[in-house]
Amino acid sequence: AQSVAQPEDQVNVAEGNPLTVKCTYSVSGNPYLFWYVQYPNRGLQFLLKYITGDNLVKGSYGFEAEFNKSQTSFHLKKPSALVSDSALYFCAVRDPTGKLIFGQGTTLQVKP
Amino acid sequence: KAGVTQTPRYLIKTRGQQVTLSCSPISGHRSVSWYQQTPGQGLQFLFEYFSETQRNKGNFPGRFSGRQFSNSRSEMNVSTLELGDSALYLCASTLGNNEQFFGPGTRLTVL
Numbered sequence: 537a538q539s540v541a542q543p544e545d546q547v548n549v550a551e552g553n554p555l556t557v558k559c560t561y562s563v564s565g566n567p568y569l570f571w572y573v574q575y576p577n578r579g580l581q582f583l584l585k586y587i588t589g590d591n592l593v594k595g596s597y598g599f600e601a602e603f604n605k606s607q608t609s610f611h612l613k614k615p616s617a618l619v620s621d622s623a624l625y626f627c628a629v630r631d632p633t634g635k636l637i638f639g640q641g642t643t644l645q646v647k648p
Numbered sequence: 649k650a651g652v653t654q655t656p657r658y659l660i661k662t663r664g665q666q667v668t669l670s671c672s673p674i675s676g677h678r679s680v681s682w683y684q685q686t687p688g689q690g691l692q693f694l695f696e697y698f699s700e701t702q703r704n705k706g707n708f709p710g711r712f713s714g715r716q717f718s719n720s721r722s723e724m725n726v727s728t729l730e731l732g733d734s735a736l737y738l739c740a741s742t743l744g745n746n747e748q749f750f751g752p753g754t755r756l757t758v759l
Contacts, residue, residue, distance in 0.1 A: 568745075570747060577755075579654075579751050580691075580738065580740075581750070582747045585747050633703075634679075634696065634703070635693040635696060635706070636683075636693065636740075636748060637693070638690060641690060
């Protein structure tokens with residue numbers, strides 16, 4: 537069965553510092569991986585995806601993610617955090633039927 | 649291009665009532681999926697519709713149902729509401745096997 541784990545409930549980082557939000561996955565076959573962000577009282581907003589190809593995926597708002605097959609990880613990164621990046625981040629994997637299986641989410645808090 | 653729209657945005661119901669939520673996908677998208685988001689269970693898949701047919705279903709009781717119309721708009725219905733049905737219900741549309749685009753959600757409160 538496909539599954540995704542986000543080991544950190546919350547990540548705190550100072551503005552201007554690099555940030556990493558962790559995600560590990562368990563899939564049978566090739567993984568289709570996604571990152572979404574959710575701001576308060578809003579739906580999920582797509583950030584980036586990995587289907588195949590380069591292990592470093594670039595997405596919206598300066599975010600990128602590194603796919604590591606040997607470590608079964610897909611960590612979300614940004615070189616310089618902004619206060620406006622503070623939100624709830626979800627990692628997801630698409631199972632063979634097409635539905636998304638989400639991690640529990642990680643709250644990112646960026647302090648000025 | 650307009651995004652995914654969901655109506656209503658907020659809803660308050662009492663136990664035992666039923667509720668219908670609506671979702672209009674992005675123009676051209678034929679697949680619509682529904683998810684339930686709660687603090688305790690996180691994001692859970694309810695069902696997916698494609699070309700008016702349910703293509704996939706999550707592990708929810710039969711009180712949760714849905715349908716899709718010929719214009720790809722979708723509705724989900726929850727009958728005999730329970731307190732535990734209080735949640736944010738999210739709809740997402742997709743084109744082919746690409747990423748899903750989510751609407752703002754409907755916040756359902758069951759009293």
